[in-house]
Amino acid sequence: MRLSEIEHAHVGGQKSVVLRFLAAPMDANVRGYVGGGKILEWIDKAGYAAAAAWSGHYSVTGYVGNIHLHRVVNVGDMVEVEARVVYTGRTSLQVVCTVTSHNPRDDVRVTNTQCLLVFVAMDADGKPTPVPPFTPEDDWEREENERAQMLTAVRREVEEAMAVQVYSDATETCRETLRFLAAPTDVNWGGKVHGGYVMHWIMTAGKLVAERWFHGHARATYAGGFRFYRPMYIGDIVEVDARLIYTDGSEMHVSVWVRSGDPRRTELQTTTHCTIVYTALGEDDHEVPVRPWVPRLPEDRALERHATDLIQIRSRLGRSQPHQY
Known part of the structure; x- marks a missing residue:
C-alpha cells in the first residue's frame, strides 16, 4: 500500500491509527472504481496496525462483521482509513475502522464504510497472549465499547447459525x-x-x-x-x-x-x-x-x-x- 502518512494518536498503548493515501489505478476493479474487496484489504491493514500498536504483539484477524458499503472509492481520491481500539478481552481486541474519501480538488469528504474487526494478540510462540485493558475516555468510545460487548453475543449467534449449514454438490444454484x-x-x-x-x-x-x-x-x-x-x-x-x-x-x-x-x-x-x-x-x-x-x-x-x-x-x-x- 502506498502510504503518505501514518498517525498514532495515543503514545504508549496507541489506540488509534490513521492511514492516508491516494487510490491508485491498480486499485480499481473491472468497472473502473475501487470496490469492496480492495476496501476490505485497507480496513484489515489499518485494523492490524491499531491492534498491534495497542497490544505490542503481532495480532491475527479473527472476525470482521456488519460492513455496510455506502459508497465506492474513485481512482485518484484521497482515502483515510482510521482504526480505533474500542474494547479488549483477555487476549482479544475489537477495533472500529472507518473509511472516508474525497476528491483532492474539492475536499468534499464522504464516509464509505465503517465496521468492527476482532483481533487476537499472539506471542512469539504463536499462542494467544494477554493484552492491556482498554478504558473508554469519551462518549464515542463509551458507546462503541458498549456496542462491542453487545455484538459479541450477536456474533456468536451468527456463527452458530452458519456452523450447522451444509454446503455440498447437491445444489442447483448459481x-x-x-x-x-x-x-x-x-x-x-x-x-x-x-x-x-x-x-x-x-x-x-x-x-x-x-x-x-x-x-x-x-x-x-x-x-x-x-x-x-x-x-x-x-x-x-x-x-x-x-x-x-x-x-x-x-x-x-x-x-x-x-x-x-x-x-x-x-x-x-x-x-x-x-x-x-x-x-x-x-x-x-x-x-x-x-x-x-x-x-x-x-x-x-x-x-x-x-x-x-x-x-x-x-x-x-x-x-x-x-x-x-
Missing part, C-alpha cells in the same frame, strides 16, 4: 469456484496469508456469482460474518466456493466458503466463511430487480431459510449508518 495457489505476494507480517487478501478473494468470487445471475452490474452493499477459523500459508492451494442462496428485490445474497491446504495432500480445511449482499444496478447506476431464485432441492431450501434467519439476527444490530466521531 455457483462458482475459484482455485489457485497462495503466492508469496499474499504474505502478511507474520509469514502467513494476509486476511485482507482473503476477503478480497471472497468479494471477487461473490461478485462473479451475482453478476452471472443478474447478467449485469452488481455492487457489494453489505458484507458480514467474515469468520477466520485457521491460518492459510504461502504455497497452499486455495478454493473459494461462492453460491447464491437468496434473492429479494434487487438484492442477491451470496454465501462464500474458503478452504485451503497443502497441495501435496487431498484434504482441504475451512479457513474462512461469510455472506455478502450484492445489489443489481442498471445502466444509470440505479437499483433494478433481479429474477428471483426459487430453490427446489432440500439443501438449497435450507440455505434460503438460513439467509432469512441471518437477516433477522442482523436486524437487531440497530445501526446501518456510521457512528461519527
Whole structure:
C-alpha cells in the first residue's frame, strides 16, 4: 500500500491509527472504481496496525462483521482509513475502522464504510497472549465499547447459525469456484496469508456469482460474518466456493466458503466463511430487480431459510449508518 502518512494518536498503548493515501489505478476493479474487496484489504491493514500498536504483539484477524458499503472509492481520491481500539478481552481486541474519501480538488469528504474487526494478540510462540485493558475516555468510545460487548453475543449467534449449514454438490444454484495457489505476494507480517487478501478473494468470487445471475452490474452493499477459523500459508492451494442462496428485490445474497491446504495432500480445511449482499444496478447506476431464485432441492431450501434467519439476527444490530466521531 502506498502510504503518505501514518498517525498514532495515543503514545504508549496507541489506540488509534490513521492511514492516508491516494487510490491508485491498480486499485480499481473491472468497472473502473475501487470496490469492496480492495476496501476490505485497507480496513484489515489499518485494523492490524491499531491492534498491534495497542497490544505490542503481532495480532491475527479473527472476525470482521456488519460492513455496510455506502459508497465506492474513485481512482485518484484521497482515502483515510482510521482504526480505533474500542474494547479488549483477555487476549482479544475489537477495533472500529472507518473509511472516508474525497476528491483532492474539492475536499468534499464522504464516509464509505465503517465496521468492527476482532483481533487476537499472539506471542512469539504463536499462542494467544494477554493484552492491556482498554478504558473508554469519551462518549464515542463509551458507546462503541458498549456496542462491542453487545455484538459479541450477536456474533456468536451468527456463527452458530452458519456452523450447522451444509454446503455440498447437491445444489442447483448459481455457483462458482475459484482455485489457485497462495503466492508469496499474499504474505502478511507474520509469514502467513494476509486476511485482507482473503476477503478480497471472497468479494471477487461473490461478485462473479451475482453478476452471472443478474447478467449485469452488481455492487457489494453489505458484507458480514467474515469468520477466520485457521491460518492459510504461502504455497497452499486455495478454493473459494461462492453460491447464491437468496434473492429479494434487487438484492442477491451470496454465501462464500474458503478452504485451503497443502497441495501435496487431498484434504482441504475451512479457513474462512461469510455472506455478502450484492445489489443489481442498471445502466444509470440505479437499483433494478433481479429474477428471483426459487430453490427446489432440500439443501438449497435450507440455505434460503438460513439467509432469512441471518437477516433477522442482523436486524437487531440497530445501526446501518456510521457512528461519527
